[in-house]
Amino acid sequence: MNKRLSLLYFAVLLIAGIIVACSGEETAAKPETADVVAEPGEDTTSRELGFFELSDKHPFSNQVLNGYKLAKKKNKRVSYFANTYRGTFFLTQNKQEIYAGENKISTKLRFGLMDSKGNQLLAQDYERIGNPGFIVDDHMELKQNGKYGLYNYDKNKIIKPEYDAIYPSKIMEYIAIGQKGNSFHKIYADGTSKAFADDQPAPNYARLLKTYRFNLESEQFGMWVSTEPFDYFNEEYFLSYAYAMVVAPSYLQRLKFIPDISFTGGLKWSEFGKDSLNVAVIDSRKRSENTYSMITSFYKYVSEARGSETHSRFLTTLDTKNTIKASKELFSYDNYMLMNTCDNDLSTPRVKFLNDSVVEVRNYVENEIGGVPYHWYTKFEYYSIAADGKVTSLGNGLFPMTAAIILTKEHFKGCFSRGMDDEEAITSEIYDEDMGGIPINIYTDHVSLTDLAYMRNEIYARHGMKFTDESLTAVFKSFKWYKPKRTNVNGLLTPIEKKNLQLIQQLEKELKSNPEAYIHEEQRYLVIAG
Numbered sequence: 312m313n314k315r316l317s318l319l320y321f322a323v324l325l326i327a328g329i330i331v332a333c334s335g336e337e338t339a340a341k342p343e344t345a346d347v348v349a350e351p352g353e354d355t356t357s358r359e360l361g362f363f364e365l366s367d368k369h370p371f372s373n374q375v376l377n378g379y380k381l382a383k384k385k386n387k388r389v390s391y392f393a394n395t396y397r398g399t400f401f402l403t404q405n406k407q408e409i410y411a412g413e414n415k416i417s418t419k420l421r422f423g424l425m426d427s428k429g430n431q432l433l434a435q436d437y438e439r440i441g442n443p444g445f446i447v448d449d450h451m452e453l454k455q456n457g458k459y460g461l462y463n464y465d466k467n468k469i470i471k472p473e474y475d476a477i478y479p480s481k482i483m484e485y486i487a488i489g490q491k492g493n494s495f496h497k498i499y500a501d502g503t504s505k506a507f508a509d510d511q512p513a514p515n516y517a518r519l520l521k522t523y524r525f526n527l528e529s530e531q532f533g534m535w536v537s538t539e540p541f542d543y544f545n546e547e548y549f550l551s552y553a554y555a556m557v558v559a560p561s562y563l564q565r566l567k568f569i570p571d572i573s574f575t576g577g578l579k580w581s582e583f584g585k586d587s588l589n590v591a592v593i594d595s596r597k598r599s600e601n602t603y604s605m606i607t608s609f610y611k612y613v614s615e616a617r618g619s620e621t622h623s624r625f626l627t628t629l630d631t632k633n634t635i636k637a638s639k640e641l642f643s644y645d646n647y648m649l650m651n652t653c654d655n656d657l658s659t660p661r662v663k664f665l666n667d668s669v670v671e672v673r674n675y676v677e678n679e680i681g682g683v684p685y686h687w688y689t690k691f692e693y694y695s696i697a698a699d700g701k702v703t704s705l706g707n708g709l710f711p712m713t714a715a716i717i718l719t720k721e722h723f724k725g726c727f728s729r730g731m732d733d734e735e736a737i738t739s740e741i742y743d744e745d746m747g748g749i750p751i752n753i754y755t756d757h758v759s760l761t762d763l764a765y766m767r768n769e770i771y772a773r774h775g776m777k778f779t780d781e782s783l784t785a786v787f788k789s790f791k792w793y794k795p796k797r798t799n800v801n802g803l804l805t806p807i808e809k810k811n812l813q814l815i816q817q818l819e820k821e822l823k824s825n826p827e828a829y830i831h832e833e834q835r836y837l838v839i840a841g
Contacts (some may be wrong), residue, residue, distance in 0.1 A: 350508055353484040360531040361393075361444030369550055369580040371540050375399050378427030379541045391535035391556055395443050397465045399427040402535055405435050409572065424451075424462070424839045432467060439571070441558045445523070445532035446479050447486045452560055454715060459561045461487060461498070470502040476561040479516040479523050488514055490562075491556055493632040513633040514562070517595035517605050525563060525590040527575065536578075553578055557588065567638055568609055569759070577614035584614035593624065596667040599698040604628045606662055606670070620646035624662050626670055628700035637698025640675045641692075650838040652730065653754045657689055660728035665716070669705075670694045675726060679809060680711050682769075682786040683762050689725025691715075707792050708769045713811045723818060727755045727762075730837070741834050750837040757829045763819050769806050774800035 349355045375392060382389040382401045390400040403423040411417035423435030433440065433453075441452030441463070449465040453472050460472030474489035477498070485497035489504060495513055496504040523531065536557040543549040554576040559569045577586030588611050595605035598783060605627055613619040623643040628636040642660045652658035658675045665671050672692040678685050692717035693705040706714035712722055731751045736742055739751050758766075768778065772787045775797040787793040795802075804812070822829055 332366050332466075344646060349482055351512075354482065356483040358480055358483050358486075359448070359687060360535075361448035363444060363530050363533040365530055365579060366526075367580050369553070369578075370394055370536060371544070371549070371553075375427070376541050376544060378429075379538055381427070382425045382430030385431065386423070386425065386435075389425070389538055392538055393443050393533045393535055395449075395464070397449060400432070400443070400464060401425045401427070401441060401538070405434055424464075432464070433462060433469075439558055441560055442535060443533040445560050446477055447657055450486070452477060452558075454561070463500075468502070470498060474498075474561075476565050478519065478562045481522070490633065493634065493723055495632075504784075512631050516562075516566070516627075516629065516633070517603075519562065519590045520590060520607065520701055523570065525559065525588070527557070527586065527588045550581065553581060563590070565635065566607075566625075566627060568607070568623065568627075568637075568640065569605045573611075575613075577612075581614075586614050587612035591664065594664055596664050597702065598628065598667050598696050602628055602630050602698065602700040602702070604664075604667075604670075604696050606641075606664070618646070619795075622660070624660070624672075626662075626694060626696075626702060628696060628702060630700060637696075637702035639694070639702055641694075642672070644675070648675070651752060651835075652687075653726035653728070654833065655726065655756055657756065658687075665693075668696045669716070670696065671716075673725075678709070678790045680709060680786065682765050682789075683727075685727045685729045687726070687728045689727065707773065708790060710766050710769055713766055713770050713815075714773060714805070714808055717807055718811050718814055720814075720818070723758045723763075724756060725758075727758065728752050731834075739834055741836070746836060749839065752831045752835055752837050754835065756831050758820060759830065760822050763815050763822070766815055767812060770804070770812060771800050774803040776800045 343526045375394070378399050379389060379392065379401065382403070386403040386561035388404050388407060389401050390404050393400050400594055401424070403425060406417060406419060409420055410414055411419070420438065421435050422437050422440045424430065424433035424440055425431055432545045437453050437455050438457075439452070443451050443464065446452050446461065450461045450463050453462050453469070454458045455472040459474045459477045459479065460471040462468070463470070474491055474496075476490045478488040478490070480487050480497075485499050487498040489496045489498050490513070495507040495511070497507070498504050535558070537552070537554045537556070539552040541547045543552055554574055555578060557575070559571055559573070563569050573588055575586035575588065577584050579585055582722045589609075591608045593606040593608055595603060597603045607625050607627065609623045609625070611621045621643065622645075624641040625638065626641055627638045630636060641662050642659055649659065654677065657673070660672070660674045662670060662672045670693065672694070674692060675687060675691045676690045677687055688711070691712040693712065695703045695705050696745040697703070704711070706712065712718060725798045729752065731739060731753060741751065768776075768783055769787075772793055775794050775796045777798050778787070784795065
């Protein structure tokens with residue numbers, strides 16, 4: 312019989328597929344690594360996820376208030392509560408401030424747990440107490456002395472924190488999977504464990520992230536809701552003090568791109584709107600018999616006055632023991648960046664696998680070097696994934712694509728933005744003196760002749776070309792990789808570079824004869840967030 316419990320907390324209006332569609336990225340491929348294989352005789356019945364019903368009604372009732380008052384009699388810092396099928400539970404903490412320094416969680420922070428009758432269930436000795444239900448129904452993940460365990464809040468039973476990470480189990484035979492170094496263990500309800508058989512692979516992250524959604528819209532886990540509104544319960548706007556906490560489970564924390572603890576003030580029943588938080592797999596590929604790679608997205612929306620929206624993409628490679636071989640942030644951008652871009656979609660960053668060993672990133676980046684006149688421009692970057700999982704950047708400079716792959720004409724399209732100086736702005740057809748000095752930007756959708764000339768020279772510069780043009784020398788000296796020591800580098804060019812030089816020279820001829828066919832310009836006033 313399915314358990315149904317009512318936890319009133321916030322939600323998001325975000326689905327991973329929407330993110331993928333809007334960014335032009337590929338949808339998640341079928342994961343290449345097998346699921347955990349059960350041994351003969353084990354109960355392979357699928358384990359159902361927990362259920363925490365979303366509701367538009369706030370959770371601050373008189374019943375929970377009474378439990379809060381009982382807990383406060385024994386601990387002055389009763390910070391959060393969660394309503395579960397088994398009752399209401401309260402988190403206590405030893406320090407008022409969670410952070411010590413900028414975005415760094417205090418190493419001295421400790422949590423405890425109490426029930427609604429004021430009983431101390433867990434001593435205030437834990438670095439983390441996870442959200443109920445995330446790893447397994449009726450349990451919370453515990454962290455103590457850097458190791459992880461579980462707490463069954465239905466049976467009031469602790470499974471000793473002794474694991475480096477804990478993963479959910481998809482079958483009923485055991486409640487979770489514990490990792491110790493490179494070994495994996497089936498964790499049973501009574502706290503005992505059994506090592507995996509030799510032929511059983513580690514839990515596959517690409518599948519985990521699809522099945523167990525780290526998303527504020529997910530109903531499989533409960534939120535730690537702040538108790539602060541209870542201190543203002545008699546005030547008309549007591550809900551304005553409400554916020555909630557999400558503790559990332561250990562198997563996600565080890566990926567290093569998800570905050571250990573996230574807070575949100577935009578709750579489903581809040582007058583301020585809903586916050587969003589979402590982790591999704593964009594794509595995954597098997598690289599070798601022992602390694603696979605995945606591209607993941609992390610999305611966050613904060614429903615403040617202006618609305619703050621952040622998108623990030625990451626490349627992670629792992630082996631069959633879930634050892635992280637490489638982890639790299641490919642890009643991160645917010646909604647304010649996209650306020651001043653071209654009307655085409657080529658300024659929206661996106662990433663995809665070209666094959667199982669090469670990743671292509673189309674980014675929209677700020678130019679801080681010079682060389683080309685743009686403040687922001689479309690930049691293609693490439694990463695090679697070795698059979699052992701090591702990730703290497705291909706090419707360097709403003710246009711690393713010229714050294715990475717054989718280009719097509721599509722690679723020369725994008726969004727290229729620069730600001731007008733005052734003298735130029737006065738002559739603009741959109742100039743309006745009533746705009747109060749707000750800058751005018753020029754946007755184009757294709758590289759220029761000047762850019763193509765720079766690309767040619769950047770190819771030579773990578774091989775140590777000495778330039779007679781002092782301005783070129785000055786630009787390339789801005790790059791650490793530039794080591795001028797040769798007057799002729801033709802013999803060092805790779806087949807890819809030779810092919811790309813031919814295409815660049817062809818494009819130069821075509822742009823000279825008919826620039827309007829390639830380059831389209833638009834002028835707009837800079838949009839400034841208010």
